[in-house]
Amino acid sequence: MSVAIKFEIKGTPTTGYVLFKTYEEIGRDKLASFQQLVGGLIEPVVYIDGAVLLMNENALNDGLLAWRVPPELERIVPEHFRVNGHKVLCGPVILVADDGEDYHGFKTVELAENALK
Numbered sequence: 001m002s003v004a005i006k007f008e009i010k011g012t013p014t015t016g017y018v019l020f021k022t023y024e025e026i027g028r029d030k031l032a033s034f035q036q037l038v039g040g041l042i043e044p045v046v047y048i049d050g051a052v053l054l055m056n057e058n059a060l061n062d063g064l065l066a067w068r069v070p071p072e073l074e075r076i077v078p079e080h081f082r083v084n085g086h087k088v089l090c091g092p093v094i095l096v097a098d099d100g101e102d103y104h105g106f107k108t109v110e111l112a113e114n115a116l117k
Contacts (some may be wrong), residue, residue, distance in 0.1 A: 002026045002105025005112050006037055009067040019067055023112070024094070025055050026105030034103065036116035037094050039064070045093065048076050051106075051115035052098040056091045064091030 006024045011017035018059045034042050043057035053076060056064065069077045069087040077087045095115060097106045106112035111115060 002097075002107060003109055003112055004034070004037060005095040005101055005116070006092060007070070007073070007089070007094075008067050016085050017065070018069070019070060021070075023063075023109050026096070030102075030104055034094065034096065035112075038092050045081070045089070046076055046078050047098060048115065051078070051093050051095055051101070052103060054103070055089060055093045059091035062091070066090045072080060076116070 002025070003023045006022045006025055007019060007117050008022070009017050024037055031042075038054060038056040040056040040058050040062065042054045045053040045055050053073075056062065064081075066088045067090070069081070069089055074087060077089065081087045081089065095112060096103050097111070097115070106115070
């Protein structure tokens with residue numbers, strides 16, 4: 001089993017919005033798993049040592065919600081994602097392992113969490 005960390009905002013204007021952080025299992029077909037988790041074609045946001053943050057490449061065009069980056073992602077999200085003084089992302093994003101040749105899930109939740117540090 002391998003895992004990705006998923007960040008996704010859920011809610012409505014009436015109920016309010018909450019950012020959820022979940023650990024998602026990556027199936028045998030990694031690309032299909034990644035695309036299912038972000039809701040479309042994947043696009044790298046940023047590469048960090050041993051990992052990559054992926055989002056839906058059409059998130060803005062599809063009208064997905066933009067959300068303020070939480071403190072644990074602040075360090076890795078690039079400065080050009082800053083809007084009105086805050087870093088923002090759009091739609092669900094996932095953090096997966098990157099060995100320089102291929103994207104894949106982390107072998108453990110602990111390894112995934114360590115990539116954020």
